[in-house]
Amino acid sequence: MTALRVERTECLxxxxxxxxxxxxxxxxxxxxxxxxxxxxxxNRLVGNSEGAAGLEILLGGLxxxxxxxxxxxxxxxxxxxxxxxxxxxxxTSVSVPSGSRVExxxxxxxLRAWLAVAGGVDVPLVLDSRSTDTLxxxxxxPVRIGDRLPVGRAGPVPDGxxxxxxxxxxxxxxxxxxxxxxxxxxxTRSPLDAWRGADLEVTPSSNxxxxxxxxxxxxxxxxxxxxSELPSEGLVTGAVQVPGDGRPLIFLADxxxxxxxxxxxxxxxxxxPRCAQLRPGDRVRFTPAR
Amino acid sequence: MICRPVGDHALLVQVxxxxxxxxxxxxxxxxxxxxxxxxxxQDVVPAAQTVLLDxxxxxxxxxxxxxxxxAAGPSxxxxxxxxxxREVTVDTTYNGADLxxxxxAWGCSRDEVVERHQRTxxxxxxxGFAPGFAYCVPAETLPEVPRREVPRERVPAxxxxxxxxxxxxxxREMPGGWQLVGRTAAVxxxxxxxxxxxxxxxxxxxxxxAP
Numbered sequence: 297m298t299a300l301r302v303e304r305t306e307c308l309x310x311x312x313x314x315x316x317x318x319x320x321x322x323x324x325x326x327x328x329x330x331x332x333x334x335x336x337x338x339n340r341l342v343g344n345s346e347g348a349a350g351l352e353i354l355l356g357g358l359x360x361x362x363x364x365x366x367x368x369x370x371x372x373x374x375x376x377x378x379x380x381x382x383x384x385x386x387x388t389s390v391s392v393p394s395g396s397r398v399e400x401x402x403x404x405x406x407l408r409a410w411l412a413v414a415g416g417v418d419v420p421l422v423l424d425s426r427s428t429d430t431l432x433x434x435x436x437x438p439v440r441i442g443d444r445l446p447v448g449r450a451g452p453v454p455d456g457x458x459x460x461x462x463x464x465x466x467x468x469x470x471x472x473x474x475x476x477x478x479x480x481x482x483x484t485r486s487p488l489d490a491w492r493g494a495d496l497e498v499t500p501s502s503n504x505x506x507x508x509x510x511x512x513x514x515x516x517x518x519x520x521x522x523x524s525e526l527p528s529e530g531l532v533t534g535a536v537q538v539p540g541d542g543r544p545l546i547f548l549a550d551x552x553x554x555x556x557x558x559x560x561x562x563x564x565x566x567x568x569p570r571c572a573q574l575r576p577g578d579r580v581r582f583t584p585a586r
Numbered sequence: 587m588i589c590r591p592v593g594d595h596a597l598l599v600q601v602x603x604x605x606x607x608x609x610x611x612x613x614x615x616x617x618x619x620x621x622x623x624x625x626x627x628q629d630v631v632p633a634a635q636t637v638l639l640d641x642x643x644x645x646x647x648x649x650x651x652x653x654x655x656x657a658a659g660p661s662x663x664x665x666x667x668x669x670x671x672r673e674v675t676v677d678t679t680y681n682g683a684d685l686x687x688x689x690x691a692w693g694c695s696r697d698e699v700v701e702r703h704q705r706t707x708x709x710x711x712x713x714g715f716a717p718g719f720a721y722c723v724p725a726e727t728l729p730e731v732p733r734r735e736v737p738r739e740r741v742p743a744x745x746x747x748x749x750x751x752x753x754x755x756x757x758r759e760m761p762g763g764w765q766l767v768g769r770t771a772a773v774x775x776x777x778x779x780x781x782x783x784x785x786x787x788x789x790x791x792x793x794x795x796a797p
Contacts, residue, residue, distance in 0.1 A: 317628050317629060317641055318628055318641075319629075322713050322718060323715060323718060423782065432717050475592075478591070478598045527633065529636040530636065532595070552714065562592055562593030562596075563593075565595070
């Protein structure tokens with residue numbers, strides 16, 4: 297049986313595909329790769345369907361041994377990639393002979409990368425997905441030393457006509473497009489006004505559930521027209537919620553399905569991949585989506 | 587119904603209460619299967635006073651759903667439609683640690699709490715907080731029960747609990763601030779089952795004292 301044997305992990309490595317949307321009415325988050333386009337790209341490069349399960353690598357530092365010959369491709373952050381100690385390029389399909397070591401080095405910049413393997417990571421489906429849900433614990437456990445990750449049957453080798461282009465480096469300041477609403481009327485100022493010219497900073501308590509930001513707190517209106525408490529209502533991925541302390545957070549793929557604090561806006565889906573790369577200390581500036 | 591776009595791919599519909607939310611979610615499913623150009627949302631999420639339509643294809647679909655649902659009113663919602671799910675009986679051992687607190691909130695004895703809880707038909711209104719955690723509303727109004735001042739760090743899996751106007755069952759061991767009246771051995775959520783959640787919005791639930 298073809299597999300990837302895990303010899304070293306210095307970071308959080310999770311199995312992710314495109315998630316399990318459609319179960320929110322039962323309280324199940326959608327999960328899935330935080331940058332679905334990057335996973336889809338890596339999958340296409342190795343000849344997989346876009347939704348095949350791969351490995352989401354946070355910060356880097358992963359050592360694998362190929363049991364059986366494999367093809368892999370790395371997308372997202374341009375982490376150093378080695379096969380049997382030889383540097384191999386990011387963003388392209390790489391052949392890994394049986395018994396060879398695959399090393400993904402530490403990040404020099406961006407936060408997350410996705411490693412696809414031809415045939416996909418073939419762990420059991422849970423609610424039609426192989427994604428790990430870090431909020432509710434559904435799906436496979438995080439990848440650990442000693443794991444043997446089964447690999448499915450590889451498809452034909454792609455013709456190599458697709459070229460991966462790395463995203464431009466966002467640097468320390470990310471501009472994120474925000475669609476205002478539905479509860480921006482709960483606050484004394486529009487969030488875009490309140491946060492204009494005052495960057496919000498990513499805090500270390502950020503993860504796949506949410507990017508948490510520090511900065512100018514938003515102040516709630518207290519004119520008596522609003523209920524004192526917002527009854528829980530459905531959340532979307534990318535929702536920017538403002539809890540009691542006024543400091544916003546951006547909900548990502550492992551977010552709860554309902555929330556009781558007002559959502560002032562939603563990150564445009566095209567900017568969610570940027571959110572997947574936000575490191576503590578990075579600054580965020582919201583701008584109107586249209 | 588007031589509808590607010592949520593980004594370019596979702597719509598939040600305001601309704602009067604949890605029962606209306608279930609009926610509205612059913613209306614959405616019925617409209618989606620018609621020929622009005624209203625595509626089925628990826629998720630339809632009822633909650634306490636809203637229904638979220640998520641995973642719509644784009645702004646045109648958001649606008650189409652907004653137009654159709656803004657024109658809908660209470661007459662479109664048949665509250666009988668709220669209860670078109672299954673009838674579920676939950677065998678419960680009524681040994682909850684907070685029976686006295688519930689008795690105080692309801693103004694009756696512990697035994698009367700147990701009896702009245704079993705007499706009440708509940709509607710599964712919505713889920714949230716954890717997979718399979720269903721917020722159930724009584725068919726007849728019950729007195730509200732305040733949450734515990736200090737939540738417990740660990741509530742046993744299967745705990746039957748009350749808070750506010752809701753009754754819920756903790757699907758697994760987790761922290762919680764609801765008042766515990768009993769415990770069931772029923773499995774609330776198993777992703778490997780055909781029907782992963784025991785309690786689905788639209789189901790009706792009755793609790794029965796286990797022997």
